[in-house]
Amino acid sequence: MTTASAPKRRRATGRVTLQDVALAAGVSPITASRALRGERSVAADLVERVTTAVAQLGYVPDPAARALASARSNQVVVLIPLLSNTLFVDLLDAAQRTLLAAGYQSLIGVTHYRADEEEALLRTYLMNRPAGLLVTGFDHTEAAHALIHGSGVPCVHVMENRGAAPGAADAEDGGEPYSVGFSQQAAGHAMTAELLRRGYRRIAFAAAQLDPRTLQRAQGYRAALGAAHDPRLEFMDAAPSSFALGAKLLERVMREAPDVDAIFFNNDDLAQGALLQALRLGLRVPERIAVVGFNDLTGGDQMLPPLSTVRTPRGEIGLHAARMLVALMRGEDVPERRVDLGFELVMRSSC
Amino acid sequence: MTTASAPKRRRATGRVTLQDVALAAGVSPITASRALRGERSVAADLVERVTTAVAQLGYVPDPAARALASARSNQVVVLIPLLSNTLFVDLLDAAQRTLLAAGYQSLIGVTHYRADEEEALLRTYLMNRPAGLLVTGFDHTEAAHALIHGSGVPCVHVMENRGAAPGAADAEDGGEPYSVGFSQQAAGHAMTAELLRRGYRRIAFAAAQLDPRTLQRAQGYRAALGAAHDPRLEFMDAAPSSFALGAKLLERVMREAPDVDAIFFNNDDLAQGALLQALRLGLRVPERIAVVGFNDLTGGDQMLPPLSTVRTPRGEIGLHAARMLVALMRGEDVPERRVDLGFELVMRSSC
């Protein structure tokens, strides 16, 4: 065989490489590489020859080789607290779609609302040299924060907007973090104010999970009530949100504070569970007691009575955050670091 | 500076490499590599020296380099139809957890019940040279099937067990595919039989989405009814499952077949929506009409009346499938290719 002495004969793996493409196109490998990645410094006719060769040979780039050579993968790490809250699933779905369309894959991590799990996930996923990071909220361990920063990977926070750091500007790294969300506190305030406007006076706040965003909503609730705020009307349960817990919380409120005329649940599944429990107990809603929820999850409009709630734009947040991250990953300038997408009161007939 | 002429001075990236570890441990890089990966052909004391060096230097392996050198990544592709059905989220959650514990990362793809999207996702994700594949069901395009096979990547199918190929054994590739699930048809049959046993005679089947597994359940429903089967009592709607659609389907059934005494919904959200609609319409359940669902999703036990349904073991399926896949990826022999995890009738009071 003559191939035995050929200096650079085709490798045995059978894989079509960039080199094969370059050979077929009559250019150097690096030109083929540049053409494929859309670097503009390649003549149009060469680009076309490369494209043709790619199609003919069925060339498929190797992400591992790319990542090794460039020290960056095409993967984006997305960290959310839970998969069992449709809120985050909606967020994730939108973000993943957008990222995929822009050529990025998502590595999804579920933190279970635990800062230590988040840190562990970061440590694991950061090994992949991701191109970007999408994380929920701002409550990270010191170490997690350091990991994110130290990695130099662009990061967008979602679901809340951290108040602009007061006083000493966080100037070490160019300042304010990138975030897309809305003011949880303002949302809590707005719904409470609406209840007050409608004449409710003894308004309870019932919450589960007790994550930072829930507590921010509680702050809004308190601020809206002002002097009328009664701490005995806050019913907090650290257990995860569910229909069953909503039912339980309703009973607890009625037992411990029978003069309550409205309950603001911090998530729709609690509120929906409470509505069902009210039906079971024969409590009339909203006559005897008004019930409102948060997030406008699926099913609220089907309840008896239909649930009043706060619609939160998690899909839009996922989309917008992904777009922002893509811009950052491409090295584009993103002047607007904090995007507030707002919320909307959806008043149906449960209050 | 003296370093200028040193033949192999430390690279400028600042990254701690295997070579550094090897140097510190006084072994060759390949021995360090073997020690890290737990190959048993390394002396215990050397392993310890390597481990120590790793800890001291804070060495972190580079997945990209590993993947490039070994032509296999540590990622597993998981393909599910939807993220908005908690059924698949439960499956995913369990699988992801198990895989992560075994050292594998998950690349999640959402097919939206579309074979062409599945194919596109496979094409994209297969570029990463995944270590394994976890896919929902058996309905793939020819091309997708070829991609899976051609890649040589171990694959486990979940949620159903394909009937053993009758006649000509699918011997080309060693036969039967690996799968973990249960018989959708048997489940459909069992619930229908239970309704018959309880005296219901005009039993409707109401379904959404109309994916293959739904149709298998319909087969079971028909088989259980035998000669009593009336095609006019099948109400199929290709739209996605939801509370609202369940409400709509209930109305349609009552309008088009008022003599129906029970409705078997192919998913719990439909059934729950129907239950709420019945409440709204003043239809007594189960006296006027019995309602049963499928999957035992969250909330069913909170309905009025509590929903009878079929509990499906998606969490266990995710767990078991992940374990099976891990075994395959490790090159272990897995003799039991088809695992049937069964199902359970959960009879509450809606029938």
Add this chain to the structure above:
DNA sequence: CTGTTAGCGCATTCAG
């Protein structure tokens, strides 16, 4: 059981 040699497939220098 350990080490040597030689790439894996690509993109980043730097020249032209």
Add this chain to the structure above:
DNA sequence: CTGAATGCGCTAACAG
């Protein structure tokens, strides 16, 4: 605008 040389960090294959 294009190309040549080089190495990213690791492991497969073979030797000892």
